[in-house]
Amino acid sequence: MSYKFTKDHEWVLLEGDVATIGISDYAQGQLGDVVYVEVPEVGKEISKADELAVVESVKAASEVYSPVSGEIVAVNSELEGEPTMVNEDAMDKGWFAKIKITDASELDDLMDEEAYKAFIEGLE
Amino acid sequence: MRYMPHTALEREEMLAEIGVGSIDDLFADIPEEARLGDLLDLPLHESEMNVEKNFRTLAAKNLSPYSAPCFLGAGAYQHHVPSVADHVIQRSEFLTSYTPYQPEISQGTLQALFEFQTQVALITGMEVANASMYDGATSCAEAVLMACRVTRRKKAVISGNLHPHYRDVTRTTLQFTEFETEDLSPMLEGDEDFDTRITPDVACVVVQTPDFFGRLKDYTALAEKCHEAGALLVVVVNEVVSLGAVKSPGEMGADIVAGEGQSIGVPLSYGGPYVGLLATRQKYVRQMPGRLCGQTVDQNGQRGFVLTLSTREQHIRREKATSNICTNAGLCSLAFTIHMSLLGETGFAKLAALNHSQAVTLAEMLEKIDGISIVNDSFFNEFTLRLPANAAMIVEKLASKGILAGVPVSRLMPDNPDMANLLLVAATETCSDSDMNAFVTALAEVL
Amino acid sequence: MLNNKGRPTQPVAVDNGEISIETFTGNMGLRLESPLIFEQGMPGRIGVDMADPRPVKVRLGGLERKGPIGLPDLSEPQVLRHFVRLSRQNYAIDAGFYPLGSCTMKHNPRINEKVARLAGLGDLHPLQPTSTVQGALELIDDLAHWLKTITGMPAVAMSPAAGAHGELCGVMAIRAAHEANGESRTRILVPESAHGTNPATAALCGYKVEAVPARKDGRMDLEAFAEKLGPDVAGVMLTNPNTCGLFETDVKKIADMVHEVGGYFYCDGANLNAILGRVRPGDLGVDAMHINLHKTFSTPHGGGGPGAGPVVLSDALAPFAPIPYVVHNDSGFDLVEQAEGQAQKSFGRMKGFHGQMGMFIRALAYMQSHGADGLRQIAENAVLNANYVRVGLNDKLHSPFDGICMHEALFDDSTLKGTGVTTLDLAKAMIDEGYHPMTMYFPLVVHGAMLIEPTESESRQTLDEFIGAMRHLLDRAAAGDTDYFLGAPHYAPRRRLDETAAARNPVLRYTPPAPTEGEETAFSAAS
Structure with missing residues (x-):
């Protein structure tokens, strides 16, 4: 069980067939103070690359696209009252949604932690 | 031209600073065939005095609701602005x-x-x-x-x-x-x-x-x-x-x-x-x-x-x-x-009460005219009259007598024959007793 | 997924959070504070005297208000002083230079205010019989004539209330025209550098918005445009001069290309000021263009409106124009108020009544004051001033695009790199120098963008002083005086405000204390 990352700075953590999705620590740093997170409805079917959530800072609204396909089984409703969790703990308590995945191979293209680290170094 | 500070000399000096020979050089990106050589076919600039005169001439062609008894509403209301x-x-x-x-x-x-x-x-x-x-x-x-x-x-x-x-x-x-x-x-x-x-x-x-x-x-x-x-x-x-x-x-x-x-x-x-x-x-x-x-x-x-x-x-x-x-x-x-700050709680409530009392007063006066009835079972400062004749025509007749009588419903609901004789009448704090009397008298005359 | 506009919006604590207000009242000389109006009331005061209501039989249908509303009671001098104090916390074009790109903050002549308030113009009711408002209809018709002549277009829809509303009008006309042809097109092409209103408007008309990238010279990339064009393209929305302050040199070609696939050319007219009397959009193949009367024709911006956004239309789109409009017949002027008869193709109605008459009066007074000669001079001096600023700063700031600009000069933040000072910090330091900041971070295609539009109203002396101040600040940033910038503004009525806290926990109104029981309103007393 380890984090996988997309080029759009989402992380995925797969446990059984349920993937937890959030944005990376690097991403929250780039975004600045998060003021609001719009999370999807539980029960919704979502395809890879569909809009999963919207993260808002004061002057920007950034869409988060789903790295996997499946059904949304849980969302982090605590973010509504405490969007700061995305800044404070992006990789754990700041998760957005859990998706019951339909195709585990969708994770194959994603980066592992080391590759992602190299990826963001390349962006600097 | 009074709104633009540059003198001809300054323009020349500024063009030199920029490093171009003429104003036209600044517009060189405009496709040549579309560039305007001559001035637009419009009048030349005018003095402030003349501009004011032009608008006074236009204003004189209108009937101001402040110089006539006015009972118009239908979404826009005459009120005193402090x-x-x-x-x-x-x-x-x-x-x-x-x-x-x-x-x-x-x-x-x-x-x-x-x-x-x-x-x-x-x-x-x-x-x-x-x-x-x-x-x-x-x-x-x-x-x-x-x-x-x-x-x-x-x-x-x-x-x-x-x-x-x-x-x-x-x-x-x-x-x-x-x-x-x-x-x-x-x-x-x-x-x-x-x-x-x-x-x-x-x-x-x-x-x-x-x-x-x-x-x-x-x-x-x-x-x-x-x-x-x-x-x-x-x-x-x-x-x-x-x-x-x-x-x-x-x-x-x-x-x-x-x-x-x-x-x-x-x-x-x-x-x-x-x-x-x-x-x-x-x-x-x-x-x-x-x-x-x-x-x-x-x-x-x-x-x-x-x-x-x-x-x-x-x-x-x-x-x-x-x-x-x-x-x-x-x-x-x-x-x-x-x-709203000037009105406050006291003034806002009083203004509303005043408007309602004006409208009730006018309604009671109008209800006494034969052939007229009020459609509303309730109202604030505006109500609908049912006239025994076409409301738009009545409004025109009253306008020629210098009275802005109200809005014929047919102006906003033109295709509905049920509405032809209906007139929307508003009375706000701006209506005087003599305005109301003039309206009621004139309306009785033209019916 | 993530884009970072580099906009620090939370206060940076550079003074150890020390509060520098040392007076007892919180005022600082001429800088006078005023609490919220809700914190100043005393029940029973009044600021408007009026007649007592007659005792009448109440006909409110049993819906009388029961409890108090919660408004404060004040006298006239208190209200006047409150708002005068508030006014003094505002920057304004009358008081200083507003180099705000894309906004055309120019001189607002007072004659325009005066004539807008004349009896017989400012006080007309919109539903008076048209026989009693012939002068008002003539005025609208006259303004329409000026707008058509200036743009070289055959028709104009007068009713839109602002620029974005005008865009909506134009794109609705485009969609109505396609539908009348039995076509259901799906896409609108918009350059990346467009105003946010363009994609928002296209979306409201049910179109999918596709962005077209810019070339290295800041103009729309024709190859990318050609690739995206197709029979499902309803039109293109192009600002010209564009939001980088550059004239789209290929504009006619763009028009031809979009017409070739059966689409229409919508031009965002926000930057019309730059081309008045020098070129007419109608000669460039434009089908629809809104005109911001509150930019080009100087109706005051009023802290955010009202504006007016008439839309000039080509012959192809004119039949679809919204109602109402003014017509001229044997008996004088009249209004077409219903979408039937000659207006049967109209796509509908955009606002209540007939348009922003108060703005029409001001704009027409402005046009008459300038005349054909003055209008041309506006464009010339506006472009002259922008280029003067560009040349005055281009050894200190980097222009992303080379060469002559139109009415506004665009810079990026590359010279600030490594200084710890951002575009925002520089802008806040400009406030201390007595200027309104330039437009920042727009257009989005330029990093840390600074967009400077001086307008024709400014004198050479003002521009020289501004250039001097900017050069001074840039030197100061380069010298590493970062703390000064992070703490700016130092001399404004407020220091930087905590926008993050405002957005995380929105407080959008004053919450009054619980009402006292047994209070009677004037209404219940009167009835």
């Missing part, structure tokens, strides 16, 4: 400032907006209001779009007794979206049947009070019906002075209030600019269109105000914005705020 309101909005710092995107040097506009939002929320009985829309009709359309976003449903049921301009603007605004309206027909007697129309795909029901015909309505039961079905109730108010006298839409259970604020502080100005009001519940605030001003603190811990929740707006969210609105009715909302 001189303080018109003076303050002409102060340079309000008149010639930009949208307050730089809060450190815009606290005047921002604090006034915060006060405006509070006043609008209070009088409508709602939790929050935005910093204004263009006018009442566009506010109504935006309220419907907002209700569709909140409920994720696609249909709005529109009362037939809504002001026809509001209905038309809403229909026009929605026509190319995924949303649609079901427009009911106007009803002169009885209540509209909304119950059977509030189906599971209905996002909202839109009603008005006082309605287009001037009748006051309690929508409390309708609000409950809407909420049971998961729909929202949008209440339109286009004579806000009424809110000083009657139960507010918020008390009735409205979810969104769309209003026209012209009656407070804004001159009639032949239909615009006016000030659209939009108020709602706090929980829907992220689906609201338009600018919002919020309270915060500065670096020194001092209270201050900023435009906030901007991620809803077009300049950040672009095609996913809650609305495309940018410029709103800033200065008109300031005039509203000043006038």
